[in-house]
Amino acid sequence: MGKKHNMQRLQELSAKFGPLCVGLDTDPSYIPQNVRAQFGDDAQAVLAYNKAIVDRVVAEQSACCFKIQIAYYEAMGLSGMDVYARTLRYVRQTGLIAISDIKRGDIGATSDAYAKAHFSGDFETDIITVNPYMGFDTLQPFTAYSAPERGGKGAFVLLCTSNPGMTDIEHQVLAESSGGGLLLERVGNEIARIGADFKEKYQDYDDQTCGIFGAVVGATQESDARYLRDKYPDTFFLIPGYGAQGGAARIAATLLDKAGGTVNNSRGILCAWKKDERISSARDAGTLTLDDIADCAARAAKASKEDLLGAKNRGV
Numbered sequence: 001m002g003k004k005h006n007m008q009r010l011q012e013l014s015a016k017f018g019p020l021c022v023g024l025d026t027d028p029s030y031i032p033q034n035v036r037a038q039f040g041d042d043a044q045a046v047l048a049y050n051k052a053i054v055d056r057v058v059a060e061q062s063a064c065c066f067k068i069q070i071a072y073y074e075a076m077g078l079s080g081m082d083v084y085a086r087t088l089r090y091v092r093q094t095g096l097i098a099i100s101d102i103k104r105g106d107i108g109a110t111s112d113a114y115a116k117a118h119f120s121g122d123f124e125t126d127i128i129t130v131n132p133y134m135g136f137d138t139l140q141p142f143t144a145y146s147a148p149e150r151g152g153k154g155a156f157v158l159l160c161t162s163n164p165g166m167t168d169i170e171h172q173v174l175a176e177s178s179g180g181g182l183l184l185e186r187v188g189n190e191i192a193r194i195g196a197d198f199k200e201k202y203q204d205y206d207d208q209t210c211g212i213f214g215a216v217v218g219a220t221q222e223s224d225a226r227y228l229r230d231k232y233p234d235t236f237f238l239i240p241g242y243g244a245q246g247g248a249a250r251i252a253a254t255l256l257d258k259a260g261g262t263v264n265n266s267r268g269i270l271c272a273w274k275k276d277e278r279i280s281s282a283r284d285a286g287t288l289t290l291d292d293i294a295d296c297a298a299r300a301a302k303a304s305k306e307d308l309l310g311a312k313n314r315g316v
Contacts, residue, residue, distance in 0.1 A: 002068075002150050003152070003205050004206060005152035005154060006097060006127050006153055006154040007127065007154035007211065007214055008205065008208060008209065008210060009152075009208065010097045013065065013096060014260055014261070015260065016064070017061050018061075018062065018063070018309055019064065019261060019262050019263050019308050019312070020062060020063040020064065020261065020262070020301060021064065021065045021066065021195040021238070021262040021264040022054075022062075022066050022067075022265065022266075022269055023066075023069065023101075023267075023269070023270070024054075024066050024068045024069070024091075024270075025067075025068075025072050025266040025270070026049060026050055028073055028074050028076070029047060030049075030267070031045050032288045032293065033286075034286050034287065035288060035290055035293065041078035041079060041084045042076060043080050046073075046076070047083040047087065049290065049293070049294065050090070051087075052297075053270075053298070054090055055303050056297070056298035056301075057080055057096070057297075058094045060301070060302055062298070062301040062302045063096070063098065063136045064096060064262055064302060065101040065103050065262055066096065066099070067100075067264050067266070068087055068091070068099070068125075069101040069266070070102045072082060073087075088124070088125050089218055091095055092124075092125075092126065098125045098126045099127045099128070099238065100118055100123070100127070100128045100129070101128075101129045101131070102118060104118070104128065104129075104130055104131065105130055105131030105133065105134050105138045106134065107137060111138050111142075114141070119145040119150070119151065120151075122229055125153075126153065127156060127214075128153075128155050128160065129156045129216060130155045130158070131158050132158060132190070133169065139194065139213070142155050143212065143213075146202075146212040147202065148204060152205075154214065155214070155218065156214045156215060156238040157187060157190075157191050157214070158187070158215075159184055159187050159215035159216055159217055159226065160218060160224050161216060161229070162219065162220045163218075164165045166218070169183060170183055170184040170187075171183070171184065174186065178182040187221050188215060188232050191211065191213050191214070191232070192232055192234065192235060195210070195212060196211070199211065208236070209259065210235065211235060213227075214236040214237060214238055214239055214261075215238070216238045216239075217261070218239065218241040218250065219240070219242045219251045219255065219263065220251070221251075222251050225251050225254040225255050226254050229254055229257050229258055230258075231253055233258040234258070234259050235259055236259050236262075237256075237260070237261030238261065238264065239252050239255050239256075239262065239263040239264065240264045242264065242265055242268075242308075243266070243267065243268030249307045249310070249311035250311050252312075253311035256308070256312050263304075265301070265304045269300045272296040272300035273281075273292065273293040273296040273297070273299050278296075279293075279296060
């Protein structure tokens with residue numbers, strides 16, 4: 001079997017299992033109080049819920065990857081970071097991709113330390129998210145870990161995010177003396193350049209149909225979707241905003257064209273038990289079990305996958 005870097009693996013897993021990324025942004029408040037009370041502390045309840053969701057989603061082949069947002073685990077202190085590390089290991093053991101949503105972006109030795117922390121050791125992951133807005137030199141330490149001998153790691157670079165305030169910076173127009181265009185286009189061009197340079201340098205990676213770095217492009221900005229998909233046809237996208245943030249499947253479908261992408265759904269899956277009518281009696285009685293809420297999450301994941309594939313197949 002030939003060598004593949006992690007972004008290439010993710011692109012292939014998305015084609016095989018569908019584009020859904022299940023977000024394990026698991027705040028303890030997302031778990032019913034009576035279920036949380038069965039565990040020693042909130043962190044252990046989160047770990048049990050994460051494992052149950054991973055098991056069910058993998059069994060049903062509903063997703064290609066899981067995204068773990070580190071902030072929720074940092075908020076639980078040392079026990080939370082232990083759960084973060086254990087969740088990463090549990091996901092990676094399934095053969096699917098673990099994306100660590102850490103949004104790091106700093107200079108020099110600090111960026112080197114971030115790369116070491118998240119591409120090796122206790123918090124080792126497959127792909128991370130990074131913030132390029134301190135300058136493109138902040139990205140360089142992460143590219144070193146994309147080499148075959150260092151694990152083929154990848155990164156999603158913030159390009160066009162799903163929050164309303166993204167226009168404050170990402171949509172700023174550059175002066176003509178700086179090349180003109182939107183600031184986010186400068187970032188997209190850099191992502192494409194890094195991918196092209198890496199492909200030329202490491203030709204022993206087989207069938208590189210996307211770069212080692214992908215781009216974060218939200219499913220909430222319909223006016224940007226077609227433009228960015230066509231402008232960066234070889235860049236694989238991480239697509240947040242679908243579901244609880246209001247992003248529509250039709251926007252995600254546009255972004256899934258060409259090199260493709262993976263569409264994240266976090267709260268819509270983690271909190272599916274709050275709306276699932278099949279467990280309404282137990283919910284009202286306060287007798288929900290871990291299996292109940294994990295089953296609701298699994299049903300929501302399957303429904304999300306079908307919704308996304310339906311929109312993609314309709315070409316809307």
